[in-house]
Amino acid sequence: MTAGANALTAVPETGEDILDVSFLADEHARSGISNPVLGMILFIASEVMFFAGLFAAYFNIRSAAPVWPPTGNIEFDLHPHLAIAGFLTIMLVTSSVTCQLGLWAIRRGDRTGLVRAFTITIVLGVLFLAGQLYDYSTLGFGINDGPFGSTFYTLTGFHGAHVFAGLLMLGVILYRGTAGQFSARHHDAVEAASLYWHFVDVVWICLFSLLYILG
Amino acid sequence: MATTVLTPTTTRARSGLYDWLTTTDHKKIGILYLTSSFIFFLIGGILALLVRTELAQPGLQFMGEASYNQFFTMHASVMLFLFVIPMLAGFGNYVVPLMIGAPDMAFPRINALSFWLLPLAGTIMMLGFFLGGSAAEGWTSYSPLANAKYSPGVGTDLWIVGLILIGTSSILGGINFLVTIFKMRAPGMTMFRLPILVWTILVTSVLVVLGTPVLTSALIMLFIDRNYGGSFFDPANGGNALLWQNVFWFYSHPAVYIMILPGMGIVSEIIPVFSRKPLFGYKAFVFATCAIGALGFSVWAHHMFTTGSVYLPFFSFMTFLIAVPTGVKFFNWIATMWKGKIEFSAAMLFAIGFLTMFLIGGINGAFSASVPVDFAINSTYWIVAHIHYVLFGGSVFAIFGGLFYWFPKMFGVKLNETLGKIQFVIMFVGFNLTFFPMHELGLMGMPRRIADYSPAAGWTDLNLVATIGSFIVAISVLPFLWNVFVSLRSGERVGDDPWEANTLEWATTSPPPPYNFDRLPEIHSERPVFDERHGRSLPASGH
Amino acid sequence: MTKFAQGMRRGLPVMALAAVAVVLVAACGTGVTVLQPPPAASTQGKATETLYQVVFIIGAVVFFLVEGLILFASVRYRRRKDDDGTLPPQIHGSNVLEVIWTIIPIAIVAGLFIFSWQTLNTVDAVSPSPQLKVEITGFQWEWQFTYPDQGITIVGLPDKHPELVVPVDQTIQVSLQSRDVIHGFYVPAFLFKRDAIPGKTNVFDFTPSEIGTFSGQCTQFCGLKHWDMRFDVRVVSAADFAAWAAQAKATPTPAPPSPSPAGSAGPAPSGAAQPVPLGLTAQNIAYDKTDLSAPVNTPIQLTFVNNDPGIPHNVSIHKDTPAGEAVFTGDIVTGVTTKVYDIPALPAGTYAFVCSVHPSMVGTLTVR
Numbered sequence A: 001m002t003a004g005a006n007a008l009t010a011v012p013e014t015g016e017d018i019l020d021v022s023f024l025a026d027e028h029a030r031s032g033i034s035n036p037v038l039g040m041i042l043f044i045a046s047e048v049m050f051f052a053g054l055f056a057a058y059f060n061i062r063s064a065a066p067v068w069p070p071t072g073n074i075e076f077d078l079h080p081h082l083a084i085a086g087f088l089t090i091m092l093v094t095s096s097v098t099c100q101l102g103l104w105a106i107r108r109g110d111r112t113g114l115v116r117a118f119t120i121t122i123v124l125g126v127l128f129l130a131g132q133l134y135d136y137s138t139l140g141f142g143i144n145d146g147p148f149g150s151t152f153y154t155l156t157g158f159h160g161a162h163v164f165a166g167l168l169m170l171g172v173i174l175y176r177g178t179a180g181q182f183s184a185r186h187h188d189a190v191e192a193a194s195l196y197w198h199f200v201d202v203v204w205i206c207l208f209s210l211l212y213i214l215g
Numbered sequence B: 001m002a003t004t005v006l007t008p009t010t011t012r013a014r015s016g017l018y019d020w021l022t023t024t025d026h027k028k029i030g031i032l033y034l035t036s037s038f039i040f041f042l043i044g045g046i047l048a049l050l051v052r053t054e055l056a057q058p059g060l061q062f063m064g065e066a067s068y069n070q071f072f073t074m075h076a077s078v079m080l081f082l083f084v085i086p087m088l089a090g091f092g093n094y095v096v097p098l099m100i101g102a103p104d105m106a107f108p109r110i111n112a113l114s115f116w117l118l119p120l121a122g123t124i125m126m127l128g129f130f131l132g133g134s135a136a137e138g139w140t141s142y143s144p145l146a147n148a149k150y151s152p153g154v155g156t157d158l159w160i161v162g163l164i165l166i167g168t169s170s171i172l173g174g175i176n177f178l179v180t181i182f183k184m185r186a187p188g189m190t191m192f193r194l195p196i197l198v199w200t201i202l203v204t205s206v207l208v209v210l211g212t213p214v215l216t217s218a219l220i221m222l223f224i225d226r227n228y229g230g231s232f233f234d235p236a237n238g239g240n241a242l243l244w245q246n247v248f249w250f251y252s253h254p255a256v257y258i259m260i261l262p263g264m265g266i267v268s269e270i271i272p273v274f275s276r277k278p279l280f281g282y283k284a285f286v287f288a289t290c291a292i293g294a295l296g297f298s299v300w301a302h303h304m305f306t307t308g309s310v311y312l313p314f315f316s317f318m319t320f321l322i323a324v325p326t327g328v329k330f331f332n333w334i335a336t337m338w339k340g341k342i343e344f345s346a347a348m349l350f351a352i353g354f355l356t357m358f359l360i361g362g363i364n365g366a367f368s369a370s371v372p373v374d375f376a377i378n379s380t381y382w383i384v385a386h387i388h389y390v391l392f393g394g395s396v397f398a399i400f401g402g403l404f405y406w407f408p409k410m411f412g413v414k415l416n417e418t419l420g421k422i423q424f425v426i427m428f429v430g431f432n433l434t435f436f437p438m439h440e441l442g443l444m445g446m447p448r449r450i451a452d453y454s455p456a457a458g459w460t461d462l463n464l465v466a467t468i469g470s471f472i473v474a475i476s477v478l479p480f481l482w483n484v485f486v487s488l489r490s491g492e493r494v495g496d497d498p499w500e501a502n503t504l505e506w507a508t509t510s511p512p513p514p515y516n517f518d519r520l521p522e523i524h525s526e527r528p529v530f531d532e533r534h535g536r537s538l539p540a541s542g543h
Numbered sequence C: 001m002t003k004f005a006q007g008m009r010r011g012l013p014v015m016a017l018a019a020v021a022v023v024l025v026a027a028c029g030t031g032v033t034v035l036q037p038p039p040a041a042s043t044q045g046k047a048t049e050t051l052y053q054v055v056f057i058i059g060a061v062v063f064f065l066v067e068g069l070i071l072f073a074s075v076r077y078r079r080r081k082d083d084d085g086t087l088p089p090q091i092h093g094s095n096v097l098e099v100i101w102t103i104i105p106i107a108i109v110a111g112l113f114i115f116s117w118q119t120l121n122t123v124d125a126v127s128p129s130p131q132l133k134v135e136i137t138g139f140q141w142e143w144q145f146t147y148p149d150q151g152i153t154i155v156g157l158p159d160k161h162p163e164l165v166v167p168v169d170q171t172i173q174v175s176l177q178s179r180d181v182i183h184g185f186y187v188p189a190f191l192f193k194r195d196a197i198p199g200k201t202n203v204f205d206f207t208p209s210e211i212g213t214f215s216g217q218c219t220q221f222c223g224l225k226h227w228d229m230r231f232d233v234r235v236v237s238a239a240d241f242a243a244w245a246a247q248a249k250a251t252p253t254p255a256p257p258s259p260s261p262a263g264s265a266g267p268a269p270s271g272a273a274q275p276v277p278l279g280l281t282a283q284n285i286a287y288d289k290t291d292l293s294a295p296v297n298t299p300i301q302l303t304f305v306n307n308d309p310g311i312p313h314n315v316s317i318h319k320d321t322p323a324g325e326a327v328f329t330g331d332i333v334t335g336v337t338t339k340v341y342d343i344p345a346l347p348a349g350t351y352a353f354v355c356s357v358h359p360s361m362v363g364t365l366t367v368r
Ligand code: HEA
Pocket: B140, B256, B257, B259, B260, B302, B303, B319, B320, B322, B323, B324, B326, B327, B328, B330, B358, B359, B361, B362, B363, B365, B366, B368, B369, B370, B374, B377, B378, B379, B383, B386, B387, B390, B391, B394, B395, C062, C066, C105, C108, C109
């Protein structure tokens, strides 16, 4: 009889509903990074490749275009929107900071700290989305206005969708946090959600530099 | 000699249909995967028979070109995305946790979600047939042909949505496999003791996690082009027609390794067991698998040689190079059989069928790596021959081998060996009759994806042979269906380890209890069950 | 028995190689053409053909060797009836062997690669001073061949695939384009194909070396009638080419009977009735209307608008069905263009109107 076999005797009979059965595996596998966090890192890797596909399309189309942004009767210049986009960037970066503060709080076992920080994070995220929608409404072109329009709205739109998904995740964490489900030892979901939020932030910084600053 | 004490297993908390619909047990999900994929194999096969029937003679006798184009498009889409990929994922699901001594996958509920996305996606894709026509641009769906202007109709949109869902299912599945393999191994199961099948699933999962999202992004851009006036792919609106090919093949070349690596893994499990020898060059297999995965990302433009827009020598060289790790595997498989005591069970026959037929598919693929030769054979039936020698001669033979091999583990009964051998012989003959003449047709200049050809072209006879062959293949599937049916009802009951196998799944009962193991043998090598059966005193050299 | 095995092991490679040699020599000696491309009819194609032979022979050797090893091992090492149940020697591997069977394939593929690359440079070479230039344009689902220096244009029609006429032994430079989706220009006898991609011009040379007619076909799937997108290449002597060119120039674009000299055909009693105006637009490879009607025995003035940039369309009118007898065939015009057709008066009945280029564009004309 080995250690693994001993661990297995603890299997609950109706355990089918248990989401995380990793506790059944041996200690040595549990050392290091936890399953949800590893899963999230891999998920983020796939998301990176998803955006890589969209970015590749952007660069490909841009490099083939004779002038960029295209000229004509539609105004494609994004520089006038630099101020609002910059403001949005500051909000999203700040939200990443507050998110990290929340994570540090729960690592210390500070539940109210987590709740407070994540509330601010969510508010900033919602404001970001609202600001982005406002920015859209002031742009003079649509998704069907040539390659500039399609790449711009696809890139920023899918980023926005990811912010939205991140907000849902943070919302669940906040809900579970107020219910006191996390502790200094047990907060993998918080780690995973914060990783995702940072990722969303990084994508935005790339988009901001590329679309608004470089133009 | 069985290695486990037979303990009466579970007390079922739930039963029947509801249980299957809500299960999060990797074994049940694995069987669901296998079953649904097999149904899609039959659907894809019937579509293939329609294609072959039309091609048997010149003239459009049975269908118009509009239907033909839908049929071959959906034939490939179903076979690749709803049959081969999920089928192999099904084996992975069933076997990987057992092989590494884990109680389940890392995320059982996500696992269930991965599965249920597939029938949903399949239904969405096929819905096109009833809503004015399915997608009909070929499984590669080249743009601008696939844009709304040239392919109006909802069929292509449904195809896109279905494929995005399948991709999501694959990505979630891939993440699940990776976390399971990295984190849930039993004590003693180090990375270099993992069965080769687990290694191939690992590398496949990496390809899925890094490749499939790129396909998703391409599909989304196509959807935007089609429905929201986007301009990604149509040069008429400032897009780039070759962009689609680049992003599509960036995924779809690695995808062909997604479709073969687990098959190679299955073969690598079967051959040692029925040769009564350890796998020759275990570490070489690991490195070769990783090399194929890595090289797989650097050859996508070999599908674009004739566009005149890629740097040909680079992609030619990388494509040639892939022959090397694949060759290493071949020689190691042969060395495993060398001086063994080979038992020709049905599973082993399919494994040998894999070796002999995938070899042809690999070599005729290497012809395409030689760019000028590809100029001659690209988009002809030579390529159709290549596709089927690798995918049917490779993946499908491996899949049948795997079904015969693990059936007793899944259901406690063996499939009938005689019926299995009959199936193998008929299938092998029919397969070669169908697809070998296609080499010749390709060289004669018959392009693929044509609904009709001129009687003057001189392609009639070989096409007739291919059509006859395809019906022989169809007939060979019947003994299998019968075999499953009779074996489940009254198959030969066997012990936990009927093949005297090597890997951990044979250390538990057949079928295994809900959390797989009541006890685990000690793991000191990549053959824990062999070690337990024979003691560890046997002389081991090399390694 | 072990002695036998050893003997076999030593003898096997020799035997396999001998078998391969026998098969290959037999194949070459008897001129058997199993798995051979058609004899190349261009100089570039000849280079590819040579390369193909090399790849084929190496492929065949690898195939026979590996297949032979698999079959030999299966047969020789099968479990015998009198098996004593002991385990065979448990060999786990050999680093020496691994290195050998890694290095040898690398050497083979490196050799193949270098030879392919050299041949590629021959096949892909583009001459700065070609003897003849042709612009080839693919569109759904026909080809157009333009000889810019000769002022000749040939457009394929559904019932008459176009013919590319070229002089033998001259370097012909092709600029390949597409007006809509991707097509593929493929002539099996040249062992060559190249894609016609919208928004991009592909340039390649070929030098036909045999006189004769060679069939060609589109190889990139391009929609409904992809299978029917055929053409011929007719290679003629230089003198014949000159004669053909002179004649082709004299009879401009061989479009079907032109209706332009109004009233030249048909029973329209001239001046009897004022023509009735009708309108029809082609857009997105479809007509905007599928039903038209006109009064009996009155000439029709059809204003036809082709709104598809770069895509050719026309209107042709047939008795009863698109397959029926043609009563009027309008010029094919490439969009974006407007064309006025004068259609002679028609007797009462039902007619089908259809685009000669795109048979899927159909509608019904009712004359009452
Ligand atoms: C399971 C799927 C699978 C697998 C494993 C492969 C494997 C390979 N494929 Fe294939 N391929 C497809 C599925 C697959 N392919 C499909 C579906 C298409 C068509 C897509 C479409 O357009 O619809 C395609 C198309 C395709 C093309 C494009 C052809 C064209 O459209 O013009 C090319 C070009 O290079 C190619 C090459 C190769 C090569 C070199 C390998 C190699 O990996 C093979 C390596 C194996 C061996 C070579 C045999 C064993 C090796 C030895 C015994 C060592 C010694 C050998 C030598 C020295 C040569 N494939």
